[in-house]
Amino acid sequence: KQWYQRRVAITAGISSIRESRNLITDMKLNGTMLVQTSEDKRLRLWDTRNLDLIYAFPFKNYIQTSCDIGPDGNLVVSGSNGFNGAGCAINVWDIRNRSQLAELKGH
Numbered sequence: 888k889q890w891y892q893r894r895v896a897i898t899a900g901i902s903s904i905r906e907s908r909n910l911i912t913d914m915k916l917n918g919t920m921l922v923q924t925s926e927d928k929r930l931r932l933w934d935t936r937n938l939d940l941i942y943a944f945p946f947k948n949y950i951q952t953s954c955d956i957g958p959d960g961n962l963v964v965s966g967s968n969g970f971n972g973a974g975c976a977i978n979v980w981d982i983r984n985r986s987q988l989a990e991l992k993g994h
Contacts, residue, residue, distance in 0.1 A: 917956040922963050924951035930965045930980065942985050949974035962988070 909925040916922075920941070921933040928950055932941040949967035956963055961982055969975040979989040 912951065913953045915954055915956050917960055920956070920960070922954045922956055924954045924965050926950050928967075930954060930963065930978075932963075932982065942982075944980060944985070944987070947976075947978065949976070951978075 909927040912924045912926060914921060914923045916935070919935050921935050923931045923933065925931070928947045930944040930947075930951055932943075933939070934941050947965075947967060949969045951965045951967050953966045954963060963980045963982055964977055965980065966977045967974055975993055977991040978987055979991075980986070981988050
């Protein structure tokens with residue numbers, strides 16, 4: 888599940904966008920929104936209709952290794968595995984307010 892992000896391409900095919908050269912660790916698609924985590928310790932939201940970056944959440948201390956979108960499309964979770972027991976956390980994000988709701992440490 889790791890892609891080298893020199894270009895993020897949507898399967899529809901003809902459009903692409905350049906954002907960074909970070910290793911993408913996970914992506915989830917929900918309708919017209921793509922959620923992505925990468926080795927730069929960020930969670931990003933993309934609009935798949937025009938390939939615009941909707942929002943990049945603040946940096947975390949550890950690489951975000953996984954993500955998922957809640958069933959209503961308003962919440963996103965991201966996870967990190969940390970090192971030596973530190974940094975193992977699940978973060979819950981509110982897309983509407985673009986804020987972190989919770990950080991569950993020690994998973």
